[in-house]
Amino acid sequence: MTKMPPQYVSTTNACKLCKPLGASLAFRGVEGAVPFLHGSQGCATYMRRYIISHFNEPIDIASSSLGEKNAVYGGGANLKLGLKNVTEKYHPALIGIATTCLTETIGDDVKRLLFEYRQEFMQDGGPLLVQVSTPSYSGTHMEGFHAAVRALVEQLTKESAPNGTVNILPGFLSAADLRSLKEIACDCGLIATVLPDFSETLDGPALRDYPLIPEGGTKIKDIQAMSGAKATVEFGYTLPDQLSGGVHLEKTYKVPLHRLGMPVGIRETDRFFEVLSELSGKPVPEKYSMARGRLVDSLVDGHKYVFGKRAVVYGEEDLVIGLTSFLAEIGVQPVLCASGGTSGSFVKAIENAVTGFPVEMPRVHEGMDFHEIGELAAELKPDFFLGHSKGYPLARDLNIPLIRMGFPIHDRVGGQRLLHIGYHGAQQLFDLIANAMIMAKQDGSDVGYSYM
Ligand code: SF4
Numbered sequence: 422m423t424k425m426p427p428q429y430v431s432t433t434n435a436c437k438l439c440k441p442l443g444a445s446l447a448f449r450g451v452e453g454a455v456p457f458l459h460g461s462q463g464c465a466t467y468m469r470r471y472i473i474s475h476f477n478e479p480i481d482i483a484s485s486s487l488g489e490k491n492a493v494y495g496g497g498a499n500l501k502l503g504l505k506n507v508t509e510k511y512h513p514a515l516i517g518i519a520t521t522c523l524t525e526t527i528g529d530d531v532k533r534l535l536f537e538y539r540q541e542f543m544q545d546g547g548p549l550l551v552q553v554s555t556p557s558y559s560g561t562h563m564e565g566f567h568a569a570v571r572a573l574v575e576q577l578t579k580e581s582a583p584n585g586t587v588n589i590l591p592g593f594l595s596a597a598d599l600r601s602l603k604e605i606a607c608d609c610g611l612i613a614t615v616l617p618d619f620s621e622t623l624d625g626p627a628l629r630d631y632p633l634i635p636e637g638g639t640k641i642k643d644i645q646a647m648s649g650a651k652a653t654v655e656f657g658y659t660l661p662d663q664l665s666g667g668v669h670l671e672k673t674y675k676v677p678l679h680r681l682g683m684p685v686g687i688r689e690t691d692r693f694f695e696v697l698s699e700l701s702g703k704p705v706p707e708k709y710s711m712a713r714g715r716l717v718d719s720l721v722d723g724h725k726y727v728f729g730k731r732a733v734v735y736g737e738e739d740l741v742i743g744l745t746s747f748l749a750e751i752g753v754q755p756v757l758c759a760s761g762g763t764s765g766s767f768v769k770a771i772e773n774a775v776t777g778f779p780v781e782m783p784r785v786h787e788g789m790d791f792h793e794i795g796e797l798a799a800e801l802k803p804d805f806f807l808g809h810s811k812g813y814p815l816a817r818d819l820n821i822p823l824i825r826m827g828f829p830i831h832d833r834v835g836g837q838r839l840l841h842i843g844y845h846g847a848q849q850l851f852d853l854i855a856n857a858m859i860m861a862k863q864d865g866s867d868v869g870y871s872y873m
Pocket residue numbers: 439440441460463464465467520521522523557558
């Protein structure tokens with residue numbers, strides 16, 4: 422008898438988040454901006470909950486608050502009323518409007534609605550309105566993030582005279598990464614426009630009063646002048662051209678584009694510094710060559726703890742590629758690289774990431790969910806998991822450490838302060854991994870070791 426194929430394919434805990442969530446994060450990285458969801462309250466509440474639990478900071482995400490009636494008759498009236506309320510309450514410089522599954526399904530023409538809104542309510546001025554289409558059923562939070570960055574560049578940047586700056590489009594990094602990126606550019610003698618920059622808006626100091634819009638973020642006038650930059654540096658090997666702000670700046674304003682991987686690990690960080698050196702015309706500052714030297718020394722000291730270990734890495738495609746490259750550098754065998762993203766470039770990028778290092782090509786899967794990751798992990802017998810908090814139940818089942826990286830991290834504090842990039846970031850990653858391996862050995866030993 423022929424075996425019946427499965428009657429359906431289900432997803433169990435997808436290894437990705439919602440598309441407008443990514444857009445909201447990107448909009449939060451612009452000075453004076455309020456993210457606005459054209460959708461139901463529930464969507465905004467879910468996103469706020471996710472973002473707050475990772476960053477431990479409040480985030481206001483406004484919503485057009487659609488109900489059942491709007492699903493039938495359209496959400497135009499609510500969108501306009503919502504924009505009016507947000508303008509009056511927050512006095513924002515910019516409102517970043519992202520659509521949701523509901524408004525994309527009912528087919529609201531947001532562009533036309535915003536045209537009408539401008540005619541009706543903005544004759545005497547008002548905030549800039551930037552709009553992005555982010556139906557979550559067709560992509561990941563990273564695609565929403567990139568789409569929002571692209572929309573900001575497309576809708577705000579104007580023709581500008583050469584200004585000697587450098588655009589950096591870093592993708593979704595931690596707040597600590599963004600601070601480090603700005604410091605690196607400054608130390609290299611470059612004036613950089615980093616877009617987006619939520620290093621302060623989502624990781625600011627304690628304040629006596631809650632500001633409706635927190636200080637910080639990429640200045641709007643700097644985004645408008647990105648066309649005058651001498652180059653754009655954009656991170657992301659899996660970023661498609663249609664979602665790339667760098668490609669738009671190159672095609673529209675002829676700003677040369679340097680597409681790099683996330684500078685995670687020595688090889689990718691070296692590439693990043695080479696480009697910065699080329700753009701500044703200066704050698705790498707001593708502070709960074711010293712950090713690189715210390716990092717190499719620590720790898721020599723600690724290789725015995727990590728060499729030959731096996732890891733499952735999952736999360737956003739470009740972060741997984743960076744982490745895989747770093748693992749290969751330190752002699753860890755990545756056995757599974759998984760992502761919920763479906764860029765089509767993931768496998769090739771992982772192949773490039775491990776080329777030149779003494780490790781085998783790992784299993785690589787796009788569009789994976791945590792059920793499948795769990796099944797494969799049980800078979801592949803890793804020594805540790807590397808990824809965000811959603812892999813915790815799987816690591817716990819296998820009784821192996823989960824080393825938390827990426828987003829979301831909501832069962833530890835400090836996710837926003839994790840440094841992934843540059844030589845300093847690689848140093849922190851190495852120490853984390855080596856110490857996790859030492860701890861696992863101590864915990865699994867009957868004798869216990871005080872010296873390892
Ligand atoms: S309904 Fe769609 S847009 Fe709303 S939270 Fe869910 S996945 Fe995101």
